[in-house]
Amino acid sequence: MSTLNHLFALPELESIRLVAGKEGMNRLISGVNVMESDSLFDFFKEGELLVTTGINMEKDEQRLMSMVVNVYEHKASGVVLNVGPYIPRIPEQVREFANAHQFPIFDMPWAYRVADFVKITVQFLASAEQNQTRSKHALNELLFHDTPDYAHVYKELDQLGIKTDQLFSIIVCSFDPKKPPSSSIGYVVETTLSRKYRLLLSTHHDHQLIFLVVQIRGSDLPLVSLMQTIRNGYASQLGTSPLSLGRGNEYTLTKVMKSYHEALMVLRLTKRHPNLQIYEYNELGAYRIIMDVQEHRVIEDFCQKYLGALYRYDRLHETDLVHFLRVFLEEDGRTSQIARKEFIHRNTVLYKVKKIEAILGADLCHPFVKTNLQLAFMIEDMIK
Numbered sequence: 001m002s003t004l005n006h007l008f009a010l011p012e013l014e015s016i017r018l019v020a021g022k023e024g025m026n027r028l029i030s031g032v033n034v035m036e037s038d039s040l041f042d043f044f045k046e047g048e049l050l051v052t053t054g055i056n057m058e059k060d061e062q063r064l065m066s067m068v069v070n071v072y073e074h075k076a077s078g079v080v081l082n083v084g085p086y087i088p089r090i091p092e093q094v095r096e097f098a099n100a101h102q103f104p105i106f107d108m109p110w111a112y113r114v115a116d117f118v119k120i121t122v123q124f125l126a127s128a129e130q131n132q133t134r135s136k137h138a139l140n141e142l143l144f145h146d147t148p149d150y151a152h153v154y155k156e157l158d159q160l161g162i163k164t165d166q167l168f169s170i171i172v173c174s175f176d177p178k179k180p181p182s183s184s185i186g187y188v189v190e191t192t193l194s195r196k197y198r199l200l201l202s203t204h205h206d207h208q209l210i211f212l213v214v215q216i217r218g219s220d221l222p223l224v225s226l227m228q229t230i231r232n233g234y235a236s237q238l239g240t241s242p243l244s245l246g247r248g249n250e251y252t253l254t255k256v257m258k259s260y261h262e263a264l265m266v267l268r269l270t271k272r273h274p275n276l277q278i279y280e281y282n283e284l285g286a287y288r289i290i291m292d293v294q295e296h297r298v299i300e301d302f303c304q305k306y307l308g309a310l311y312r313y314d315r316l317h318e319t320d321l322v323h324f325l326r327v328f329l330e331e332d333g334r335t336s337q338i339a340r341k342e343f344i345h346r347n348t349v350l351y352k353v354k355k356i357e358a359i360l361g362a363d364l365c366h367p368f369v370k371t372n373l374q375l376a377f378m379i380e381d382m383i384k
Contacts, residue, residue: 001028001132001186001187001190002028002029002124002125002128003025003026003027003028003029003187004024004025004026004027004029004049004077004078004104005025005026006029006124006128007029007049007121007124008025008106010120010124012120013117013120015108015109015112016080016106016107016108016109016112016117017106017107018104018105018106018107019090019095019098019105019106019107020090020094020095020096020098020099020103020104020105021078021098021099021101021102021103021104021105022099022102022104023099023102024078024098024101024102024103024104025104026187026191027047027077027078027104028047028077028187029047029048029049029077029078029121029125030045030046030047030048030077030125031045031047031048031049031122031125032048032049032051032117032118032121032122032125033045033048033049033050033051034050034051034052034114034118035050035051035052035067035071036052036053036054036055036056037056044071044074044076046074046075046076047075047076047077048076048077049076049077049078049079049080049121050067050071050076050078050079050080051079051080051082051108051114051117051118052067052079052080052081052082052087053082053084053086053087053114054081054082054086054087055086057086057087058086059086059087059088061091061093061094064081064087064091064094065091065093065094065097067079068094068097068098068103068105069097072097072101072103076103077104078103078104078105078106079098079103079104079105079106080106080108080117081105081106081107081108082108082110082112082114083107083108083109083110084109084110085110090105090107131160132202134156134159134160135160135200135201135202135203136201136202136203136204137156138152138153138156138157138160138201139201139202139203139210139212140203140205141153142212142253142256142257143170143203143205143210143256143257143260144205148257150253150254153253154253157200157201157253160200160201162200162201164253166214167214167250167251167252168200168212168213168214168250168251168252168253168256168259169212169213169214169215169247169248169249169250169251169256169259170210170211170212170213170247170248170256170259170260170262170263171193171197171210171211171213171245171246171247171248171263172208172209172210172211172245172246172247172260172263172264172267173189173208173209173210173211173243173244173245174207174208174242174243174244174245174246174267175207175208175209175242175243176207176242176243177206177207186204186209188230189209189230190202190211192226192229192230193211193213193226195219195221195226196215196216196219196221196223196226197211197213197214197215197216197219198213198214198215198216199211199212199213200212200213200214210260212256213247215250223245223247223279223280224277224279226245227245227277227279230243230245231243242271244267244270244271244279245267245279246262246263246264246265246266246267246270246279246280246281247259247263247266247279247280247281248260248261248262248263248266248281249262249281249282259281262281262291263281265281265284265287265291265382266278266279266280266281266284268381269284269287269381272381273381286375286378287378287381287382290375290378290379290382291382296383299379299382299383300379300383302375302376302379303376303379303380303383305376306360306372306373306375306376307322307325307373307376307377307380309359309360310322310325310356310359310360313359321352321355321356321359324342324352324356325356325364325373326377327341327342328352328353328356328364329370329373329374329377333353333364333365333370335349335350
């Protein structure tokens with residue numbers, strides 16, 4: 001995603017000065033629009049950068065101010081004012097508005113041709129889009145093909161200026177499948193993550209934004225704090241929509257698919273246990289031990305041994321004892337807490353505990369029994 005920061009870093013544009021709205025230089029730019037009237041906003045698209053000479057404004061500062069406010073409300077990226085005969089100076093009220101709303105305003109000298117600026121901007125955006133497409137295809141090749149064409153991927157990464165002799169990891173940002181992320185939300189995610197990681201490749205797959213990243217040396221920001229920043233920074237757009245982050249471990253490029261599946265496992269467990277606030281695979285604790293068991297039949301048999309009888313009883317009698325047992329373990333057997341959470345009387349809690357103990361032939365208060373049952377549920381989280 002291209003921003004004003006990226007565009008105005010070009011040496012060809014060094015004579016164009018930012019005069020207000022510095023805090024908004026991370027705004028996305030989707031295009032450029034030359035507009036000489038303050039009444040043609042129906043033709044303006046979100047994310048465009050407006051350029052004007054003010055030729056039709058008759059040096060009227062109020063009309064210029066009205067145009068700036070209107071393009072801001074139409075979610076423009078910023079405004080480039082061609083200062084000269086028609087805009088002798090940038091009014092103070094325009095600067096104040098821009099600074100207050102973090103809306104970039106640029107001073108383009110009259111000698112700088114508008115046509116040249118438009119040409120450079122269009123070429124920059126076309127090149128950025130081409131690189132984004134190559135980035136997407138390379139990452140899709142790595143993650144979604146059983147036998148990736150590594151020769152092709154290495155060539156693409158080399159052309160994108162990415163060193164391949166380092167360790168990479170995958171970060172997945174998951175959204176509500178019914179509400180795909182907008183480009184602005186995607187940019188918030190990218191900007192926040194870039195405080196800790198170099199985002200090398202990215203792709204949008206189903207309801208996920210996926211990034212190939214390298215951690216920035218010296219950055220000790222925890223991913224949980226970045227996640228909170230993302231939620232706070234875009235709370236109004238996200239609303240109640242679920243948004244989750246998961247990161248896998250670091251691997252060489254040929255093993256990066258494993259990092260992707262680890263990130264998906266983190267997302268799965270986060271969805272099951274949202275209060276844990278775990279966002280990295282290396283924070284999964286005992287879940288990692290389960291994942292490393294090569295013989296899956298071993299863990300499946302373990303789960304069946306400790307929960308199988310209870311599942312059979314539930315199916316036969318249409319009860320919910322498996323669910324109740326999970327809640328019992330999550331609340332560490334505290335009767336009042338379980339009753340409150342399940343909206344049942346504490347006597348019902350005690351009755352269900354006795355019933356489960358009879359079915360399993362075990363004492364639910366015994367630490368060894370609780371550990372095995374908790375482990376069985378952890379295995380279930382992994383294999384279902």
